[in-house]
Structures are given as structure tokens and as C-alpha cells.
Amino acid sequence: MTGKIVRIQRFSTTNGPGLRSTVFVKGCPLTCHWCHNPEMQESKKQLMVYPEQCKACGFCVKTCENGGHSFVDGKHIVDRTNCVLCGKCEQMCPHSAIELAGQDVEASEVLERLLRDRPFYDSSKGGITISGGEPLAQFNFTKELLQLCKAEGLHTCLDTSGWGGRAAELVEWVDLYLWDFKESDPERHKYYTGVELEPILDSLQKMNDAGGKCLLRCPIIPGVNDRDEHLSAIAELANRMPCIQVIDLVPYHRLGVAKADAIGMHQDEFSSLTQEEKDHFLSVVTAKTNTQARWI
Template sequence: MGIIFDIQRFSVNDGPGIRSTIFLKGCPLKCLWCHNPESNLRGRQLYCDWMKCMHCGKCVSACNYSVHKIVENKHVLQYENCTLCGDCIKTCPNQALGFYGEEREIALIVSEVMKDVDYYNSSGGGVTISGGEPMFQFEFVLELAKSLKARNLHVCMETSGYAKKHQYEEIAPYIDLFLYDYKATGEDLHRRLTGVGSGLILENMRMLLGIGKKVILRCPMIPGYNLSEEHLKAIASISREGVESVEIIPYHDMGIGKAKKIGSDMYLKGVRTPEQKDVDAWIEMIKAFGGIRINQA
């Protein structure tokens, strides 16, 4: 059994062709710009879609644990009190409440993604395992990858690279393509922005390249945080180490609404979404520093 929070069908941005992307919960990183904050915790968690909430107070009556309150005619949530009983969800008249995350058996997940096998075959697609950080549920994701490969599917994994080296060595035979994040240059800066250092991440990436695995480097670009000449030069350098390509991912703020649903204030404030001309300029600078196969995601 593993804990997932979504299976996205007909995905075209998580590897080649048409794909199904399986999103697992749990991540050891705490990136300030995370666009899937609902994936950070491994366990299930309550959310409120505030666009749907009518502040009617029915959840207050249903809850025995003081999770919900009405303060000055507004619904207030104390998420830390939630026991995941689900009584409030059943009571909500507008379906504003729910859980992120559910336990699933591998057989059921595989059965679901196999519904689109014809699309995978016709488009050169397959299945992508994402998160969160898939390696955070290592035993589960290893068996999932084995099951997918046993059905001759093309399997991608989107990963931060932050897991034990031997775990990547063990799962590597069952992953056709690693979509590998590179978030910041410099150990200290990486730790400030993500909560962990970059040394292990770079070591694992080079190990995977060394054993002949295909790796696409994915680089989120956050103006004011990781965007610098040093970082662009480092991306250019890594692009020459044998990765298939580099994908530049400009910052977007779609994670903010999700963070508010789960009561998290872990999101960036005041960062503008880059314009296309900005992204084009970054790509040209990376190429000028010797970067090869640089694209926008």
C-alpha cells in the first residue's frame, strides 16, 4: 500500500508522449516555491476549498475535535486538531472539504493506468511517477515501478534526487527516464531554499549518468531566489555532463491557492511570474555559457 493524492491522465508535460502521472505524497524537501504543497506530508490531510466554502457552520456541528469554528461569520480551521474522521466532509453541503491523499494498492493503480495503454503505445508515452518525492515511499515505489515495467510500459520518475544512493541504484533498472530537479547552485543556498543540501543530489545524478541512465535536468527559475549568473553557468556545465536535455521551468504561483487550502503559509509572496522574454533571455545566457540542449518546459 502507498499513499497517493492524484493520478493525472493524458499528461503531456511529464515525459515523452501521452502519459498518466501518479502523484505520491511525502517529500523531504521544503522548497519555498513548491507548486504541490499538498504533497509535502506523507499522510492524509484535510483541505478546504475556500472558493466553495459558504461559511455555513455545518462542519462546526459535525466536528467533535474543534477543528472548525465560525469567527465573525467566517469559517476558521484549526488543522492541527484534525483526526481524519471525515465527519465534516460528509456534512459540507457544497463539497468544500476533503482529504488529500489515499491509500492505494499497486494492483489497483496499475489497473487504472493500463486503461490508457493504447494512447501510450500510439504516442510513445507511458507512466510517470511523481510527487512530492516518490523515493520518500521507496519500498512502495520500487514495487510500483517493477509492476509497470512488467507490463512493458515506459516509466519516468520525477525526482529531487534526495534519497540514498543505493536506493537509486536499486530502482534504476525499472526507470527509463529520470526527470531530475536542479533547484539551486551552492550547498548553503540550496539548504536555505529547500531545507536540504545539494551534495547528495548532485552525487546521485552523476551516479545515474555513470550507469547509463537517461536524465532530463529540470530547473525551476525563481527570480530573486535562485536566479543568478552562477546558477546559469552551473546549469550550462551540467548540460555537458551527459543529460538528455535541460528544461527551464519559470516560476508560477499556482501553489499558493493549494497552500491556503491546507492552512500552510509556506509560499512566496511578491514574486512575479516571468514573462516569455525573460525565459528566452535565461535560455540564451545558458547557451552563451556553453549549455547544450536547453529548452523551456
């Protein structure tokens, strides 16, 4: 089974327990305004150009047969209309300022690459994580990869928004879900993520009923969901769902803004939380649930 991935990150320390490798798949039906991997939203390949790494050497201009790159007043201009995503400019860029995001790979090939770091997983009680993008948007590929990993005895995490309603079908091969819970208000959820909240909650319920376990990962975005009632709703959700082992509050970071620029998109920038705000929101959660909660 072939899937589309962007990269495999080795030595991943924040996507589940221990030392892990994380497979980032390409394509996500959600359009979260703060997405930290905007290059993984589109399911097709995309050309990324990082202007801050570009030294205006002009190799890309000479290489591209379709006139995709030019420099105007020293500024790197990318014309994506004629880009055929051949990747030649990426190959010729001396400064890693150009990246072609997206590669087709067999699940078995991914497994082979993941197994390289098996000694590190074993010694640290780590394993592998499938993230993205939305892994459930490539359900069959994700399932096969999880099955292959479990057959090798690897610890598996699935980082998902719960989209698509089929997360529970994978319980047998997922040791731990990293369940990204973004917003508890249905209207705001629809506005900020582009999809309905209810099917996601149903999916969580089904996973819970099927005996799955998860870390509930809650990005807290200033001006979007940094409200006491949202934090309270997170706590209440944890009280209702025994599958939730830990609540991870995830602070907003701006990584997505530069990456969105690199693919020619715009992403809104949000402010950062202060330490006082973080302390407060954590206390709102811990006041209402006995489930462990923490900032990561």
C-alpha cells in the same frame, strides 16, 4: 507493498513524453520555498480547505463531531487541533472545498488504475510518471510500482529531486528521469530546499554512470535562482553528464500558495519572469552547452 499517494492524474501532458498518467506520492524531505505541491510535503494525511470554493453552507459544521469547522463573520475557520482526519466533512461538502489529501494504496491497485489509459499511452508514445512529493522517500513502493509497470511494458518516468542517493538503483525500470535541479549554490540549496546539494549531485552522477537518462528540470524562481551563474552551472552540469538529454527550464507559478493556505501553512509568493528575462536565461544556457534547452 502499500504506499501513500495523493492522487493519480490522468491525461497528464507535462510530466514526460506523450499522454501519461502521473502518480503523486505523499511525503517529501525537501521544503522548497516555492513548492507547487505543498500538500505533498508531509507524509501523513492532511485536511485541505479551499476558502474560495467554500459557499458557507455549513454542512461541514454540522458533520464534524470534533468542532473542527466554524464560520466567523462568514469566514471559514478550521481548527485542526481536534481533527482526526476522518474525512466526513470532505464527503459532505457540496462544493469540493474540502479535500483529505493522502490515501494508502497497494502498488498493484495503482497499476490497475494506470492501465485504464493504456490505449492512450500506446498511441501517443506516452506512459506513466511517478511524482510527488518525493517518490524516492517511499523507495520500496516506488520500486515495486515501477517494476509492475515495466512488466506491463509501460514507458516510465520518475520525477525526483534525487534525494536519498538511491535513484540509480532504479535505472533498470525507469525509462526517463525527470530530475528536478533547483539550485547550484550549496548554501542557497540548503537554505531554500532544506537539504544539502552534494548528495543530490552524487545521486545524479551515480544515475548517469548506471546508464540512466533524464530531463533536467530547473525551476527558475525570481529572487532565488534567477542568476546567470546558476544558469551557467546548469549548462555545465549538462556538459558533464551525458544522461541529461534535455534541459527544461520551468517558470515559477503560484499554484502552491493557495494549496499551502488550504493546509493552514504559509508560502512565500515570488514574482513572475518577464519574456525578456526568460529569453535571456535561455540564451545563457544555450551559450554554454549543446544540450537542448527550452522553457516548458
